[in-house]
Amino acid sequence: MSLWRRLLYLWPPHRRAVEQDMQEELRALQEVAESRELGNLTLAAENARSVWEWDWLESIMADLRYAVRVLWKSPAFTIVSVLSLALGIGANTAVFSVVHGVLLRPLPYPQPNQLMLVAQQASHSDITIPEFEFWKKNSSSFASAAGERGAGDLTLSVGDKREAITAMTVTADLFRTLGVQPALGREFDEKETRPGGPQAIVLSDSLWRRFFDADPEVLGRIVTLNDARFTVVGVLPPAFWYPQAADAFVPLRPTGSASDLGANTGMIARLKPGVTRQQAEAEMGALTEAFRRANPDAGREYRGLTLVPYQDSLVGDVRLNLLLMFGAVGLLLMIACSNLASLFLARLETRQREIAVRLALGSGRSRLLRQFLIENMFLGLAGSLVGLLGAYWLLSGLLALIPFHLPASQPIRLDMPVLMFTLAIGLCTALVFSLAPLLTSSRIDIHDTLKSGGRLSGAGPARQRTRNVLVVSEVALSVTLLVAAGLLIQSLYRLHQEPLGFKPEGLITFWTPLTAEPARNPADRRNFEVTLLERLHAVPGVHSVAAINLLPLTTQGNFPAQRENHPENSIGGMEIRIVTQAYFETMGTPVLRGRQFGVRDTALAPPVILVNETVARAWWPNGNPLGDRLVIGLYEGKDYGKQAPREVVGVVGDTKSLRLKAPPRPTIYIPIEQALAYDYDLSWVIRADRSARSVDQIRQVVAQVDPRQRVARLRTMDEVVAANTTDSRFDAWLSGIFAGLALVLTAIGVYGLLSFSVARRTSEIGTRMALGASPGSILNLVLKQGTTLVAIGLVLGLGGALALTRSLSSLLYGVRPNDWATFVAVSIVLLLVGCIAGYLPARRATKIDPMVALRYE
Amino acid sequence: MDVLQGTLDMLVLRTLVMAPMHGYGIAKAIRSSSEDALDIEFGSLYPALKRLELRGWIASKWETSERNRRAKFYRLTPAGRKQLAREHSEWAELVNAIGRVMGPLPGGSES
Numbered sequence: 025m026s027l028w029r030r031l032l033y034l035w036p037p038h039r040r041a042v043e044q045d046m047q048e049e050l051r052a053l054q055e056v057a058e059s060r061e062l063g064n065l066t067l068a069a070e071n072a073r074s075v076w077e078w079d080w081l082e083s084i085m086a087d088l089r090y091a092v093r094v095l096w097k098s099p100a101f102t103i104v105s106v107l108s109l110a111l112g113i114g115a116n117t118a119v120f121s122v123v124h125g126v127l128l129r130p131l132p133y134p135q136p137n138q139l140m141l142v143a144q145q146a147s148h149s150d151i152t153i154p155e156f157e158f159w160k161k162n163s164s165s166f167a168s169a170a171g172e173r174g175a176g177d178l179t180l181s182v183g184d185k186r187e188a189i190t191a192m193t194v195t196a197d198l199f200r201t202l203g204v205q206p207a208l209g210r211e212f213d214e215k216e217t218r219p220g221g222p223q224a225i226v227l228s229d230s231l232w233r234r235f236f237d238a239d240p241e242v243l244g245r246i247v248t249l250n251d252a253r254f255t256v257v258g259v260l261p262p263a264f265w266y267p268q269a270a271d272a273f274v275p276l277r278p279t280g281s282a283s284d285l286g287a288n289t290g291m292i293a294r295l296k297p298g299v300t301r302q303q304a305e306a307e308m309g310a311l312t313e314a315f316r317r318a319n320p321d322a323g324r325e326y327r328g329l330t331l332v333p334y335q336d337s338l339v340g341d342v343r344l345n346l347l348l349m350f351g352a353v354g355l356l357l358m359i360a361c362s363n364l365a366s367l368f369l370a371r372l373e374t375r376q377r378e379i380a381v382r383l384a385l386g387s388g389r390s391r392l393l394r395q396f397l398i399e400n401m402f403l404g405l406a407g408s409l410v411g412l413l414g415a416y417w418l419l420s421g422l423l424a425l426i427p428f429h430l431p432a433s434q435p436i437r438l439d440m441p442v443l444m445f446t447l448a449i450g451l452c453t454a455l456v457f458s459l460a461p462l463l464t465s466s467r468i469d470i471h472d473t474l475k476s477g478g479r480l481s482g483a484g485p486a487r488q489r490t491r492n493v494l495v496v497s498e499v500a501l502s503v504t505l506l507v508a509a510g511l512l513i514q515s516l517y518r519l520h521q522e523p524l525g526f527k528p529e530g531l532i533t534f535w536t537p538l539t540a541e542p543a544r545n546p547a548d549r550r551n552f553e554v555t556l557l558e559r560l561h562a563v564p565g566v567h568s569v570a571a572i573n574l575l576p577l578t579t580q581g582n583f584p585a586q587r588e589n590h591p592e593n594s595i596g597g598m599e600i601r602i603v604t605q606a607y608f609e610t611m612g613t614p615v616l617r618g619r620q621f622g623v624r625d626t627a628l629a630p631p632v633i634l635v636n637e638t639v640a641r642a643w644w645p646n647g648n649p650l651g652d653r654l655v656i657g658l659y660e661g662k663d664y665g666k667q668a669p670r671e672v673v674g675v676v677g678d679t680k681s682l683r684l685k686a687p688p689r690p691t692i693y694i695p696i697e698q699a700l701a702y703d704y705d706l707s708w709v710i711r712a713d714r715s716a717r718s719v720d721q722i723r724q725v726v727a728q729v730d731p732r733q734r735v736a737r738l739r740t741m742d743e744v745v746a747a748n749t750t751d752s753r754f755d756a757w758l759s760g761i762f763a764g765l766a767l768v769l770t771a772i773g774v775y776g777l778l779s780f781s782v783a784r785r786t787s788e789i790g791t792r793m794a795l796g797a798s799p800g801s802i803l804n805l806v807l808k809q810g811t812t813l814v815a816i817g818l819v820l821g822l823g824g825a826l827a828l829t830r831s832l833s834s835l836l837y838g839v840r841p842n843d844w845a846t847f848v849a850v851s852i853v854l855l856l857v858g859c860i861a862g863y864l865p866a867r868r869a870t871k872i873d874p875m876v877a878l879r880y881e
Numbered sequence: 882m883d884v885l886q887g888t889l890d891m892l893v894l895r896t897l898v899m900a901p902m903h904g905y906g907i908a909k910a911i912r913s914s915s916e917d918a919l920d921i922e923f924g925s926l927y928p929a930l931k932r933l934e935l936r937g938w939i940a941s942k943w944e945t946s947e948r949n950r951r952a953k954f955y956r957l958t959p960a961g962r963k964q965l966a967r968e969h970s971e972w973a974e975l976v977n978a979i980g981r982v983m984g985p986l987p988g989g990s991e992s
Contacts (some may be wrong), residue, residue: 029935049953050905053923056950057905063924071928076935 109407114414262779404454499817518838525679565716789878810862
């Protein structure tokens with residue numbers, strides 16, 4: 025009741041009315057009573073007001089007004105502080121939005137913590153179909169489990185209407201496992217996910233609206249995917265989110281052939297309520313022996329499966345990249361913060377007189393501290409607001425630049441939790457950069473300060489010490505950032521130095537997916553390939569043209585093969601590359617021994633094969649592979665879809681497989697004429713003069729050969745290589761920029777500290793000079809102060825960096841986290857920057873006129 | 882005699898039991914009913930009035946006085962009446978207790 029009435033007084037009109045009423049009442053009383061009897065009415069009114077006034081709030085308002093006035097009067101300080109805070113806070117806000125959207129926001133499924141990825145014990149990679157079936161059947165820890173095998177590009181058609189869509193291949197129970205109920209119909213059943221069962225399709229909400237005009241009668245309709253007929257059995261709800269963008273889902277069915285044995289199925293399981301990951305893993309481990317007995321092919325080294333929380337598995341490497349980014353902006357904010365604290369201290373020194381006057385006039389010490397805190401909170405809030413504006417732009421830029429796939433279930437933007445974060449760091453920052461100065465300013469001697477004209481005071485040395493500590497910590501933080509940046513930049517450099525095994529310059533490439541309809545029979549396919557090769561070759565300026573099923577750095581294969589009659593020479597996962605004759609010449613991959621494919625290697629000629637150096641080294645360490653024979657589909661003597669033996673006719677140089685960071689994989693090449701048994705999409709490579717590398721011309725040529733053929737991924741080989749280094753490039757650039765900013769801030773910090781110290785020591789330096797100190801020794805004196813601080817910070821920072829960079833090791837390539845050269849280089853750079861930042865104030869010290877300086881006191 | 886800390890509110894409430902009064906009237910009434918022993922300054926009475934009003938124990942209204950002058954009159958609210966009863970009994974207890982402790986002074990100690 026009473027509180028409510030008091031709150032009303034906060035409303036200015038009500039307050040004015042009350043004030044007016046009171047004045048009137050007192051005036052009226054003056055008419056009925058003697059003024060002597062009433063006494064001091066002004067005091068009475070003042071005391072009456074204090075009954076309803078909000079003392080602390082009003083005095084805070086007064087402090088705030090005072091703070092605004094003070095800050096307004098020193099615009100340079102205010103602008104510098106607000107902008108540097110805004111920069112730090114804005115960067116942190118933008119990065120936090122991404123961290124929040126990707127790492128912190130739970131997946132949009134019920135009880136997402138119960139979802140696990142079932143993966144290989146050792147590599148955390150995909151599993152085989154027998155593993156999937158065995159554990160799904162036998163593990164009692166799972167409430168439900170399902171498998172998926174990536175996305176494929178298909179052509180959906182109904183009558184004349186057609187559209188290129190992306191379809192995920194998934195087993196039954198996927199949606200049950202995720203906890204999602206289709207909006208219409210159902211998901212796949214056991215029949216549809218068995219070999220030879222009826223083909224079915226589940227549509228995403230957007231495809232259903234787009235292609236079927238949200239037809240409620242869509243269930244049971246027959247649609248064509250490429251050239252097979254599928255029945256629509258379900259439509260997903262609009263809010264459904266899947267880590268990979270998919271227009272539709274089709275059944276994953278075991279084929280009963282060698283491809284079932286490839287580690288190519290992702291298994292998602294939902295733990296039963298109350299079952300922990302450890303319990304489930306223990307139970308799965310107990311089943312490993314049974315699986316090994318049932319599948320002797322698994323081998324002696326088979327170690328079974330493990331569980332990875334589903335969200336962690338989706339985030340994967342992105343986590344470390346994001347944390348690196350978050351760490352870098354965090355360090356940057358801390359550096360900006362210590363700079364501000366230092367600036368604030370310097371300002372406190374110049375406001376000494378104001379402080380002393382206020383103390384002398386009876387202002388409480390706590391009130392004074394509160395005043396400073398409020399000033400800083402005000403700066404913090406202003407910095408947050410400006411930072412928020414900056415973050416809005418930064419975030420869109422960041423999202424456009426981040427090269428890795430962000431598995432975010434909702435759009436990443438500045439939402440409520442992010443705003444709370446911004447506000448929190450804004451206020452925390454203000455608190456932090458007030459704290460250090462305030463702790464040192466509790467002892468201010470009023471008399472001394474007033475007497476000395478507000479220049480020197482007893483708190484000076486303590487403050488100087490605090491500023492030293494701030495500069496040391498700035499240096500230490502910068503060292504950490506610089507070392508991280510140095511290591512990442514070196515990794516990028518090493519990555520670029522990595523031999524590719526081919527010459528990307530002057531190469532252009534494109535991909536012709538097998539979506540043309542009707543599907544070509546093998547003869548048509550050959551015909552298309554031969555014609556396209558001829559036409560492309562005929563384009564003026566084209567030197568050579570070739571085609572391959574697995575273009576290096578884009579895809580990789582996984583096939584077993586064995587040296588004939590040598591079961592000990594078996595490799596389970598090989599790349600089989602199907603190439604046209606001019607492939608090696610076009611790519612610039614050297615043929616090291618023997619010959620490459622020629623016109624004589626026709627479909628009817630004896631089957632031939634080329635191996636890369638890795639295979640040659642593994643199987644014929646000292647001998648000659650030429651004339652020996654290989655069997656594809658054979659592994660340790662066992663048949664996985666065995667083919668006729670092929671004679672090795674040559675050895676070619678290693679090329680990078682899928683990733684630049686990984687060593688070349690064992691690879692075998694077979695001529696396209698002898699690969700009729702394979703299903704493949706072709707990538708085309710053209711080596712041509714600049715003039716002939718015209719995108720339009722290539723599309724035209726393909727259209728002339730087959731107007732229905734889609735052309736995709738048309739780009740230069742340089743771009744393919746670059747796409748493989750984007751992560752490293754992003755990390756290197758980002759950390760480099762942050763490290764550069766940190767260096768600049770640190771230089772400013774050192775400069776500010778020394779300038780101020782020189783100003784404080786003017787009389788001391790003047791005395792020294794009057795007593796005969798040379799300019800050189802004065803220069804030395806000041807520089808030594810700076811370099812000592814930098815050196816201390818350096819030692820601390822190097823220690824910190826040593827501890828922190830170890831966690832970066834998976835982002836590094838070709839350089840160890842404790843690479844001494846980087847540490848030395850960073851130390852030299854920082855000492856140099858320290859000297860440069862110290863030189864200006866030091867020189868100013870040598871210009872001090874002893875006479876002026878001595879009169880200064 | 883000074884008014885004990887905290888008793889002023891009670892005195893005001895007690896005074897308003899009779900009839901609504903304006904601010905100065907209350908001061909006069911306390912003075913006269915204490916036979917001039919309690920000389921309450923208006924300057925300290927006035928904030929007390931505002932405090933009681935804020936708590937909802939008294940209410941005020943502009944009225945015309947007997948001499949045809951406008952003044953702000955304060956009257957007791959039901960909540961104020963309850964508060965007065967509470968304070969009155971507490972006060973009686975306190976006076977009793979203090980009286981028991983103090984009693985008459987032993988003879989001979991009078992100077």
